[in-house]
Amino acid sequence: MFLIPCPHCGARDEQEFTFGGEGHIVRPDESVDDETWGQYLYFRDNPKGLHYERWCHSFGCGTWFNLARDTVTHEITRAYSILEPKPEPAQ
Amino acid sequence: MSRYSAWNLARNALSDHQHWDPVWRLPEPKASYDVVIVGAGGHGLATAYFLASQHGIRNVAVLEKGYIGGGNSGRNTQVVRSNYFYPESSSFYDRSVQLYERLSQELNFNLMVSQRGVLTLAHSRHDLEANRRWFNSIKLNGVDSKLTSRSEIAKLAPCLNLDAHYPILGGFFQPRGGISRHDAIVWALARGADSLGVDIIQGCEVSGIDIKDGQVQGVRTTKGTIATKKLALVAAGHSSVLAKMSGFRLPITSMPLQAMVTEPIKPILNTVIMSGAVHAYASQSDRGEIVIGGGADMHHSYAQRGSVYTYRINIRAILELFPWFSRLKVMRHWAGIVDISPDTTAILGKTPVQGIYINCGWGTGGYKAIPAGGETLAYTIAHDEPHPLVTGFNLERFYTGALIDEGAAAGVAH
Numbered sequence: 001m002f003l004i005p006c007p008h009c010g011a012r013d014e015q016e017f018t019f020g021g022e023g024h025i026v027r028p029d030e031s032v033d034d035e036t037w038g039q040y041l042y043f044r045d046n047p048k049g050l051h052y053e054r055w056c057h058s059f060g061c062g063t064w065f066n067l068a069r070d071t072v073t074h075e076i077t078r079a080y081s082i083l084e085p086k087p088e089p090a091q
Numbered sequence: 092m093s094r095y096s097a098w099n100l101a102r103n104a105l106s107d108h109q110h111w112d113p114v115w116r117l118p119e120p121k122a123s124y125d126v127v128i129v130g131a132g133g134h135g136l137a138t139a140y141f142l143a144s145q146h147g148i149r150n151v152a153v154l155e156k157g158y159i160g161g162g163n164s165g166r167n168t169q170v171v172r173s174n175y176f177y178p179e180s181s182s183f184y185d186r187s188v189q190l191y192e193r194l195s196q197e198l199n200f201n202l203m204v205s206q207r208g209v210l211t212l213a214h215s216r217h218d219l220e221a222n223r224r225w226f227n228s229i230k231l232n233g234v235d236s237k238l239t240s241r242s243e244i245a246k247l248a249p250c251l252n253l254d255a256h257y258p259i260l261g262g263f264f265q266p267r268g269g270i271s272r273h274d275a276i277v278w279a280l281a282r283g284a285d286s287l288g289v290d291i292i293q294g295c296e297v298s299g300i301d302i303k304d305g306q307v308q309g310v311r312t313t314k315g316t317i318a319t320k321k322l323a324l325v326a327a328g329h330s331s332v333l334a335k336m337s338g339f340r341l342p343i344t345s346m347p348l349q350a351m352v353t354e355p356i357k358p359i360l361n362t363v364i365m366s367g368a369v370h371a372y373a374s375q376s377d378r379g380e381i382v383i384g385g386g387a388d389m390h391h392s393y394a395q396r397g398s399v400y401t402y403r404i405n406i407r408a409i410l411e412l413f414p415w416f417s418r419l420k421v422m423r424h425w426a427g428i429v430d431i432s433p434d435t436t437a438i439l440g441k442t443p444v445q446g447i448y449i450n451c452g453w454g455t456g457g458y459k460a461i462p463a464g465g466e467t468l469a470y471t472i473a474h475d476e477p478h479p480l481v482t483g484f485n486l487e488r489f490y491t492g493a494l495i496d497e498g499a500a501a502g503v504a505h
Contacts, residue, residue, distance in 0.1 A: 001398040015400040019390040021344070038490035042342035042433045046331035048393045071345070071391045 005079045008061045020054030022046075023066045024086040048072060052086055092286045095199050114278065115159075115285035120292050123318035124152045126472055127310055128325055129297050129333060131155030132164035134450050134457065135325035136280035136291070137465020138472070143287035145466070146473035151289045152319075154312060156296035160277035163327050166427035167458035168350045168384040170363055170374065172209045172268030174229050174236055179483040179495050180436065181232035183463055186480060188267055190462030191276075200279035202271045203377060209268030209363040210239065210247060212412075214257035218368055226263045239264045250359050255411045257368055270363060270374050273382075276461055300336040300447075307337075307446035321472055323448045328393065328428030330451035339443045341451065342433050342489050347426040348387040348455050349397040349405065353419040355379030364412065371408035373416075381416060383409050387429060387455060397426040429455050434494040439468060439484040440477045448472050449486070 003011040022044050028036055045051075051071050056064045068078040068087060078087065093099055093112045103111055126142060128135045131153045142148040155161075171191050173184035195202045213219045222238070229236040239262045245253060253259045281291055292314065299311035300322065309318040324333045328345040355378050365372040371385045385405030388397040402424065410417050432438055432452035437460065439450045450468045453460055467478035477485065483495055 001400060013400075014398055022391075034490045034492075039340070042489040043340040044331075044342065044344060045335075045340065046343055046345055046391065047335075048329070048332050048345075051391055053391060071393050074392065074394055 002074050002076065004055060004067065005076065006057045006060060006063065007065050007079050007081065008063045009057060012057070012060060016057060016059040018056045018058040020056055020064065023052045023054045023082075050077075054082065092282065114282045115291055118290045118292060120152060120154075120290065120295065120312070120314050120317050123309070124290075125150040125319070126321045126323065127151070127317055127319040128153045128323040129310070130162075130325040130327070130329075131159045131281070131291055131293065132162050132325070132327060133160070133277050133280065133461035134327075134453075134464045134468070135323070136277060136284055137461050138323055138325060138450065138468045139289045139291075139465075140280045140284040140287070141466045141469035142472060143284060143289055146469060148473060149288040151284075152317065153284070153289060153291045154295045154297060154310070154317075155291065155293045156313075158293050159281050159291060160274055163427040163429065163457060164277045164461075165274055166350065166425050167273050168372070168374070168382050169270040169273040169376065169458065170209065170268070170372070171204065171271055171459045172265055172363070173234050173459075174209065174211070174225070174263075174265040174268060175232075175497060176225055176228050177495050177497060178232050180497050181229060181234050183467070183480045183484075184459060185232075185234050186466070187460050187463035190466065191271060194276070194279065194462055198279040198283045200275065200282060202275045202279060204269065204271040205377070206267050206269040207362050208247075209265045209365060210244065210262050211264075212244075212259050212262045212364065212366040212368070214255075214259060214366065214368040216260075219261050222261065222263050229265070235265060235267050237264045237266065248360065248362055248364060250413055250415065251364065252412055252414050257411070259412075268363060270376070272377065273458075280461075280465070297333065297336070300333070302338065302444055305445050307444055320446050321448070322446060323450065323468060323472060324442075325450045325468070327451060327453065327457060328430050330430050330449065334442075334449070337442065337444050337447055341438065341449075341486075343438075343452055344391060344431045345393055345428050346387045346390065346431055347392045347394060347397040348384075348429045349402055349424065349426045350382070350384040351402070351421050351424040352376070352380040352382050353416065354422050356381070356419065360413075366408070366412065369408035369411065371405050371412070373409055373413065380422065381419065387431070388426070393428055395426050395428055429453070429457075431455075433489070434496045436495040436497050437464070437484050438486055439464065439481045440471055440486065441475075442486060
């Protein structure tokens with residue numbers, strides 16, 4: 001169980017949120033080959049460690065936002081707007 | 092390795108059981124092997140066993156970063172069944188049930204397979220219709236199944252609360268489904284593989300994979316470099332980590348799946364009860380514990396622990412079905428990292444790298460697939476082409492769109 005810092009509402013209980021999977025995935029042009037399209041639809045980094053991911057505060061303000069979270073310790077190092085680019089790993 | 096028999100048991104009783112042979116060796120890795128398997132869980136050990144027993148390939152190493160069966164194989168909820176919706180799934184899982192039926196004899200190790208049946212509940216008119224469709228599909232696939240009325244359920248499992256918040260209106264039953272002793276398959280396969288010459292190397296973590304011109308050359312480990320031209324990645328929740336070392340990605344999400352057992356009580360539940368609608372299932376082990384499982388924690392994690400609220404949802408659902416379990420104490424509670432694929436069907440076969448084979452994506456239901464997963468992967472490695480039972484489980488289906496969408500068909504608890 002972890003507290004998630006919603007950019008709008010502040011730190012709230014995990015169960016108020018819905019997980020939205022890996023963030024910063026860019027939809028390719030529709031003319032790409034099947035392999036590129038399949039990679040876009042289904043293939044994920046699924047890293048052990050730092051992960052950039054989307055969450056939605058479903059049972060709160062409804063905002064979609066991004067988290068930088070460690071998938072081993074569950075430590076959240078950053079919550080940021082869905083419009084911001086992917087942070088550099090150095091952060 | 093000494094055979095287990097009544098005679099040997101009696102003979103060893105005379106010396107107070109102090110002189111049994113070790114069940115497997117603790118070898119150091121050799122410089123090279125014909126096949127290296129990463130992961131000494133059920134699937135990895137089954138692959139090694141069947142490579143040796145069915146294909147005569149015995150120069151095999153199984154590398155395990157922890158200890159045998161210390162990952163998901165020691166964290167399962169013991170259910171064996173083959174009541175899947177699609178033909179590809181039910182023929183594969185039924186092969187697995189058949190192997191569970193006969194492996195106790197073959198491995199000379201009691202797997203305590205108990206075919207006490209699996210009952211899937213329906214709580215609404217829509218559930219009843221979905222169950223009928225599911226039941227028909229299973230029958231067409233040639234797997235045993237039976238629609239069960241509310242009054243039959245009352246007789247089959249008198250401890251169920253038929254008038255729960257979501258009342259139990261009916262269900263369907265797979266008589267050949269059931270449970271087996273949750274970790275026996277792991278010990279049995281490790282013993283069997285070791286006796287055929289397979290080296291099981293524990294405490295040996297893979298840190299890198301050497302590839303040259305698209306062909307695997309070997310693995311770098313905490314116990315040195317091991318050369319091999321055939322490498323099988325059988326690491327469940329950690330498959331993406333190994334794939335990354337090999338230079339490709341997988342359509343896998345790693346998530347925690349929780350389960351728990353209560354204190355042991357006298358026999359009260361003589362079948363496996365599953366409910367997709369309330370997302371929970373339970374069975375009673377031979378030791379008397381009630382084994383409870385439910386849904387996964389829905390976020391990426393490698394932490395082997397889940398959230399309290401997911402656990403609470405699971406317990407709440409079980410207590411609605413079995414109000415009398417509210418008096419029981421939960422003795423143990425744990426989480427394993429499961430590898431969820433987009434269509435909740437496994438990925439088993441070749442990879443973009445020549446000589447690397449993969450077995451992953453079992454998600455929340457890898458236990459029941461152990462024997463057939465190992466048998467088909469062993470065949471795939473030996474022949475360098477997929478076993479006929481798993482041609483549909485390939486990685487390319489995520490490009491071609493030929494998904495096997497069992498998630499929608501098989502409900503909860505795979």
